[in-house]
Amino acid sequence: MGDRAPDRGDAALMMDLERHRVELTGYCYRMLGSGFEAEDAVQETFVRAWRTFDTGRGPLRPWLFHLATNICLDMLRGPQRRARAMDLTSPATPGAELGPPLPPDRWIHPIPDDRALDPADQAVAKETIRLAFVTALQNLPPRQRAVLILRDVLKWTAAETAALLSTTVTSVNSTLQRARARLPAPVPPAAEVDESLLARYVSAFERYDVETLVALLHEDATMSMPPFTWWLRGRASIRAVLLAADSPCAGARLVPVRANGSPAFAQYADGKPFALDVLDIADGLIKDTTTFLDPGLFPLFGLPMSLPPAFRTEG
Structure with a gap:
């Protein structure tokens, strides 16, 4: 169907929204580190899009990502970040007690591949949704996180990213440079599992x-x-x-x-x-x-x- 801009209230609008669900869920998951929160963010994105989208805003996809980004940034205003055990403590010795459990909002959670990876892009994108990479993203400030995902994972141009975030290309490039410097070196794509x-x-x-x-x-x-x-x-x-x-x-x-x-x-x-x-x-x-x-x-x-x-x- 391409990236046509349906009229608000058009019966086809929901179909157009659904066409972007997997890509948006993958984006929100990388931002939030939780499959449940990612799906909540996408659902809220669809609700707001249904209420606010019109053809005067241009193509639907950038508007959806604009809404999703703002929703994720709002959800990330809390003081704590999600992590894995390796980021919180030193390795235990055999015989050590498990200790008390931490609440769910402290952990990176998994997500099914089919909820967050487009089948056409899985060979490339699956490295950017592995637990270790998503955990590393949580170390970035939210706007740096958004810029890095948009530019390096989703391959948006600096101009497209700047328009989405209501900022300048210079600011986007500077933010991306800082974000890249804080992440570990990229991991080569894994071979097919035996x-x-x-x-x-x-x-x-x-x-x-x-x-x-x-x-x-x-x-x-x-x-x-x-x-x-x-x-x-x-x-x-x-x-x-x-x-x-x-x-x-x-x-x-x-x-x-x-x-x-x-x-x-x-x-x-x-x-x-x-x-x-x-x-x-x-x-x-x-x-x-x-x-x-x-x-x-x-x-x-x-x-x-x-x-x-x-x-x-x-x-």
């Missing part, structure tokens, strides 16, 4: 085969479990903790999903939602496992709230 690696992971996890699980990890792999700040670094530490546990995941069932451009699994215990595990894979091994202990994420991923429990097997 499906046999994921199959071995699922088999070992469901059998609680610690030695096989550990063999699939990088030497300096990390493991965390939001909402706890407790996290581990290193294959040896992870092995020690898994061996000391009383086979808590034996008999669990993993259902594959995609989150943040990465392979992920919904974990069911006794047929009930328990956690969402997001894996970061590099060089054919698992580099990071983030286990979100929040069954409330399951509806966001379109997952059922019950499954028949898996039969426990030996070996």
Whole structure:
């Protein structure tokens, strides 16, 4: 349909809004670090667009991003930023207590790939929605964050970005330079994940085969479990903790999903939602496992709230 500007009240307006939902959700997610908040921001964007858009404003897409940016900036006025456990504490030693959980608004949350990545752009854009990158974005002041996402992720020109933010091209270029300086060096696009690696992971996890699980990890792999700040670094530490546990995941069932451009699994215990595990894979091994202990994420991923429990097997 192109970027035509429908009249307000036109029956086709909702279809035009929906056409931009995935791109807007990805933008708002990178800004906010929460799939739930991103969807709320997009819904509010659509409400405001329905009330305010007219053809005199020009194409619909820039107006939607203008509204979404202002909504996100308003939502980011709070004093705290979302983070991962690695940004909050030093790695725990085996045997350390989990400690008290932090409230949900302190954490980077996952998002399904199909909610935030356009299928045509996934090969390029998935690196910019990984948990580590989204976490790094949260370290930027909100306007720097918006400029960097618009320019480096969505590939808007400096002039387009300046018009959206009601500022100058010089200001946009200066802000982008400062934002880039605060981010870590870009990570090269990851290779396609070896499906046999994921199959071995699922088999070992469901059998609680610690030695096989550990063999699939990088030497300096990390493991965390939001909402706890407790996290581990290193294959040896992870092995020690898994061996000391009383086979808590034996008999669990993993259902594959995609989150943040990465392979992920919904974990069911006794047929009930328990956690969402997001894996970061590099060089054919698992580099990071983030286990979100929040069954409330399951509806966001379109997952059922019950499954028949898996039969426990030996070996």
